[in-house]
Structure formats: C-alpha cells, structure tokens
Amino acid sequence: MRSQPTVAPPSEDKRWRIVTATMRRHGFAPDALIETLHSVQEAFGYLDENSLRFVAGNLKLPLSRVYGAATFYNLFTLKPQGEHACVVCMGTACYIKGGAHLLAEIAHHFNLKPGETTPDGRVSLLVARCLGTCGLAPAVVFDGAVAGKVEPEALIGRIERWLNHEPG
Numbered sequence: 001m002r003s004q005p006t007v008a009p010p011s012e013d014k015r016w017r018i019v020t021a022t023m024r025r026h027g028f029a030p031d032a033l034i035e036t037l038h039s040v041q042e043a044f045g046y047l048d049e050n051s052l053r054f055v056a057g058n059l060k061l062p063l064s065r066v067y068g069a070a071t072f073y074n075l076f077t078l079k080p081q082g083e084h085a086c087v088v089c090m091g092t093a094c095y096i097k098g099g100a101h102l103l104a105e106i107a108h109h110f111n112l113k114p115g116e117t118t119p120d121g122r123v124s125l126l127v128a129r130c131l132g133t134c135g136l137a138p139a140v141v142f143d144g145a146v147a148g149k150v151e152p153e154a155l156i157g158r159i160e161r162w163l164n165h166e167p168g
C-alpha cells in the first residue's frame with residue numbers, strides 16, 4: 001500500500017490536498033476511484049481533464065477508465081457540462097489514426113468545438129491527450145463507454161441520435 005502520491009497535482013491549489021488525502025486513505029488503490037472523483041467534485045465543483053489525469057496517474061488506472069466513471073455517473077459534472085459527453089482522444093496514436101478528422105467532422109456537422117456544448121445543452125465535446133487505450137485508436141468515450149477504431153459516420157450518427165433524443 002503506497003502512502004505517497006506518484007503524480008504531482010495539476011496546480012498549487014490547496015484543494016488538491018483534500019483529493020490526495022482521499023486517495024491516501026485508500027492506499028492509492030484503484031477502488032478509491034469513485035470516492036476520489038467525489039472529493040474532486042466537492043473541492044472544485046466539476047471534473048476536468050487535468051483532475052482526471054491526476055486521479056488516473058495516482059490510482060494507476062487507465063485514463064479511459066476514469067473518463068468512463070466520470071461520464072457514466074450523473075452525479076459527476078464534467079466541464080463543460082452537457083447532458084451527453086463525447087471525449088475524442090487526440091493523443092499521438094489517435095491523432096495519427098484519424099482523431100483530428102473526427103474533430104473536423106464534428107465541427108463541420110454540428111459547429112461544435114472541443115470544450116463547447118451544443119446550444120440545447122445536449123452534447124459536450126471534450127478532448128483527451130491519451131486515454132491509455134492506444135490499441136483502439138482512434139478512441140472516443142461516449143457517456144462512459146470507450147469505443148475503439150471509431151469511424152466518422154458512426155460518431156456523427158451517435159451525436160445525431162443524442163441531439164434527436166433517440167437512444168444512443
């Protein structure tokens with residue numbers, strides 16, 4: 001059981017101490033994930049990529065898993081905050097395999113850029129720097145579920161269904 005964090009907090013903000021204390025209480029074990037995300041949310045009001053990366057690194061979990069939990073449970077608020085969240089990976093492997101093209105398609109079809117939410121509040125678009133599942137490149141997290149080798153048509157179709165209130 002570890003007692004020290006292995007990844008430094010994203011900033012000097014003292015609130016990270018609360019988050020680190022939560023992980024320490026659990027010996028930085030992976031099953032502290034939900035409780036740790038709770039403490040981030042309580043301290044900051046939302047979860048963003050830096051905080052998810054910090055938690056993933058210290059709990060030795062793939063970032064995809066942490067994004068998965070953060071987008072699956074309604075009690076967590078991702079920033080930006082839409083009813084649905086689509087996280088496109090733009091790490092090196094995913095970029096090479098078409099991640100940038102996926103973002104371009106989303107911008108083209110929905111006029112939606114990373115960090116934005118559709119005007120109706122239905123869909124937020126986020127980017128990650130590597131979800132830790134490079135073998136699945138290009139990878140996208142749809143509301144908590146990691147999808148691999150994502151084709152533009154499938155991605156656009158999924159977002160359209162979200163916008164039209166159809167099942168994902």
Ligand code: FES
Nearest residue numbers: 089091094131133
């Ligand atoms: S670069 Fe996308 S999962 Fe690693």
